[in-house]
Amino acid sequence: MNFSIEGKCKEIRKSLLCLLFAASLGFVLYFVSTLNVSSSKSNRSSEATCTEKACIELSASVLGAIDDTVDPCEDFFEYACANWIKRSPMPSGKQSWGTLTKRSELTNADVKVMLETPIEKQPEAPFVKDILNIYQSCLNMDEINSRGAQPAKKFLKKHFGGWSWNSDKTMTPQELVQTAHSLGSPAIFGFGVGVDLADSNQHILSMEQDGLSFMTRDYYISRNGTAFDILEENTPLYFYYEYMTGVIRLLNPETEGAFINERAMKILQFEQELAKLMMSPEEQRDYNANYEEITMKELIEMTSFEDWDWISFFASFFGEKEVTENERIVIFARDYLSNIGTIISSTPIDTLKDYAAWLSVKPLISTLSEDFQQLRYKLILAVNGVDFSCQERWRVCIDFVQESLPLVVGRLYVENFFNRNIKSQVENFAESIKFEFIDTLANQKWMDVETKSRAKDKANRMKDKYGFPPYLLNNTKIVSEYDGLVLKETDDFWGYTWAINEWAIENHNKKLRKPVDKELWSMSVQETNAYYSPTENAMVFPAGILQPPLYHIDYPSYFNYGAIGMIIGHEITHGFDDQGRHMDADGNRKNWWGNSTSENFAENAECMIDQYDKQTFMGMNLSGRLTLGENIADNGGVKIAYNAWKRQAKEEKRLPGMEKFSSEQMFFVATAHAWCSESLEKAAQNQMRMDAHPPNKIRVNQAFRNFQPFSDIWECPAGSPMNPNDRCQVW
Numbered sequence: 001m002n003f004s005i006e007g008k009c010k011e012i013r014k015s016l017l018c019l020l021f022a023a024s025l026g027f028v029l030y031f032v033s034t035l036n037v038s039s040s041k042s043n044r045s046s047e048a049t050c051t052e053k054a055c056i057e058l059s060a061s062v063l064g065a066i067d068d069t070v071d072p073c074e075d076f077f078e079y080a081c082a083n084w085i086k087r088s089p090m091p092s093g094k095q096s097w098g099t100l101t102k103r104s105e106l107t108n109a110d111v112k113v114m115l116e117t118p119i120e121k122q123p124e125a126p127f128v129k130d131i132l133n134i135y136q137s138c139l140n141m142d143e144i145n146s147r148g149a150q151p152a153k154k155f156l157k158k159h160f161g162g163w164s165w166n167s168d169k170t171m172t173p174q175e176l177v178q179t180a181h182s183l184g185s186p187a188i189f190g191f192g193v194g195v196d197l198a199d200s201n202q203h204i205l206s207m208e209q210d211g212l213s214f215m216t217r218d219y220y221i222s223r224n225g226t227a228f229d230i231l232e233e234n235t236p237l238y239f240y241y242e243y244m245t246g247v248i249r250l251l252n253p254e255t256e257g258a259f260i261n262e263r264a265m266k267i268l269q270f271e272q273e274l275a276k277l278m279m280s281p282e283e284q285r286d287y288n289a290n291y292e293e294i295t296m297k298e299l300i301e302m303t304s305f306e307d308w309d310w311i312s313f314f315a316s317f318f319g320e321k322e323v324t325e326n327e328r329i330v331i332f333a334r335d336y337l338s339n340i341g342t343i344i345s346s347t348p349i350d351t352l353k354d355y356a357a358w359l360s361v362k363p364l365i366s367t368l369s370e371d372f373q374q375l376r377y378k379l380i381l382a383v384n385g386v387d388f389s390c391q392e393r394w395r396v397c398i399d400f401v402q403e404s405l406p407l408v409v410g411r412l413y414v415e416n417f418f419n420r421n422i423k424s425q426v427e428n429f430a431e432s433i434k435f436e437f438i439d440t441l442a443n444q445k446w447m448d449v450e451t452k453s454r455a456k457d458k459a460n461r462m463k464d465k466y467g468f469p470p471y472l473l474n475n476t477k478i479v480s481e482y483d484g485l486v487l488k489e490t491d492d493f494w495g496y497t498w499a500i501n502e503w504a505i506e507n508h509n510k511k512l513r514k515p516v517d518k519e520l521w522s523m524s525v526q527e528t529n530a531y532y533s534p535t536e537n538a539m540v541f542p543a544g545i546l547q548p549p550l551y552h553i554d555y556p557s558y559f560n561y562g563a564i565g566m567i568i569g570h571e572i573t574h575g576f577d578d579q580g581r582h583m584d585a586d587g588n589r590k591n592w593w594g595n596s597t598s599e600n601f602a603e604n605a606e607c608m609i610d611q612y613d614k615q616t617f618m619g620m621n622l623s624g625r626l627t628l629g630e631n632i633a634d635n636g637g638v639k640i641a642y643n644a645w646k647r648q649a650k651e652e653k654r655l656p657g658m659e660k661f662s663s664e665q666m667f668f669v670a671t672a673h674a675w676c677s678e679s680l681e682k683a684a685q686n687q688m689r690m691d692a693h694p695p696n697k698i699r700v701n702q703a704f705r706n707f708q709p710f711s712d713i714w715e716c717p718a719g720s721p722m723n724p725n726d727r728c729q730v731w
């Protein structure tokens, strides 16, 4: 799910630096008139077999994925996916590879074709010429190499006067931090204009802990708060230190290496001091407990430190929108913010300067010459296990273009590749799953009547959006969304990067005190992903996910319900997970729960936390607390999609070669198939440290173990791994 207040990727920096771990997918279609219904359940003869092209292709994929030598009651994910994994070797440059990433690769190939189509053959739409130019400038490695480190050196000179040891500019701590923020880098803390949780139609200033240049807190300090030894070889922090020193050397070839090592060490030690003040990812997840609205005056009192003026700090970002002591601010990290003054005051100005310079230039390194890229690849290989050294340049470039001007790429994608009929098909289908969630409420014995009624209201009013937003076809709207963005045809890749970044920062800040446009999507239409937005009480299923093997109108309904249906159920359930439940039907933060129902929810959730805490993957323990929302959503998603399908299931055609399976069995095969994937060990471990989404194997198996009908249908003996004696359930 994508949730603005918890996301690691601030919208403001999204165009340049975010590596998103996509996770929550969702969407489906519904069985329609094209499906021939057999009169007899026992009739599984060939005439009851779907021979449509889509079914044959699907069958080949699903049958090819199943490993008959694995007992489905021992490990269903292995049963459904082991052969897919064996037969689909992971391409280089990937950290994970599965049916969904493969789907998204197909979409990338479509986007590549689009961006390589000459302008004369493109649809009439704003900024099309610009995205083609940006793409070409990114591909032009000769030009990028010929400039070497120059763009970054000029950038540092302009904004900081250079590094501490060769700077011609004296700057105060506030000027340094302010400058980094003005360049899109959250030095020491994060701030931005976010949706006001108390009134989700409005924007508000918000602040949170931030300021680390590498991964998250857990890569700097141990869980007991001790700083890691930076020089301990073969640790992620050491690899990062090597990367930093390598880059800074390339930017300062005339400076002695040992001196650069020293300066880099100071930067990382400073970041370790910040890390010690930070909440763990689990604590951070509880935004409801961390949420606090204060005024600027209170912020000043709370953080008081010398030579720092918050009013002038914020005024520099919001121009004519006067920021006064009465400005409301939402903070998500009181303790952290209260302590940053002490750290800033006790840190030498040279260290602050090098920290601010590093933080600001780091996101731009990916746009520099080949020698910089080699250092990046080395770091990524060491930390994540992914080998980018053979990655084709076009992959980098389509990602850059998609992140930079998503509305324009989305427009071309919809015009070229999206079957618009799918939208209405899926709407009907999703309706039955939402209905099921509402119906299920009646049986939730742990809920009081009033809370049930409010939950029903919230589910009824949950908006669902499919395919693409209508404004994507509206040229005027696209132009107004990119108002102020000036792209010169003569720009090189660095020039485009900067023009887009500066515009994105300004555009973001402009939103202060402006109403929220709830029609805007926060995901590209070509993404193989989906999200639920708590502040909009809306779920979104972009065009990219409404495709095989998740959905096709010719698929039997048991398959569509098992694949995209489960994902729709997942997103609905997010509206009622440990975070979503704190927001009401209008997307406002409000406690609509009776006390005892709230306690019962916490108890059910605790069961799930304990259960997932015991899960391991590639030798590492999962955090049940960090992944709670996703786990609640997966469990709810399987249950309501299955029950919604059962409610209206009729005898349907089999997939060719899979006649021996019942429709019920096929539902679970479909879910697992959608999540078949493997990961590189280091990448999986990093995901488990930072990401709210567990590895797919845990997602599938644990949700099935908690769902009694699964064990019954697969006739798993009591006490077998897939039919445990103890189950947890929230929804």
Ligand SMILES: [Zn+2]
Pocket (backbone or CB within 6 Å): 001, 023, 024, 025, 570, 574, 630, 633
């Ligand atoms: Zn999710």
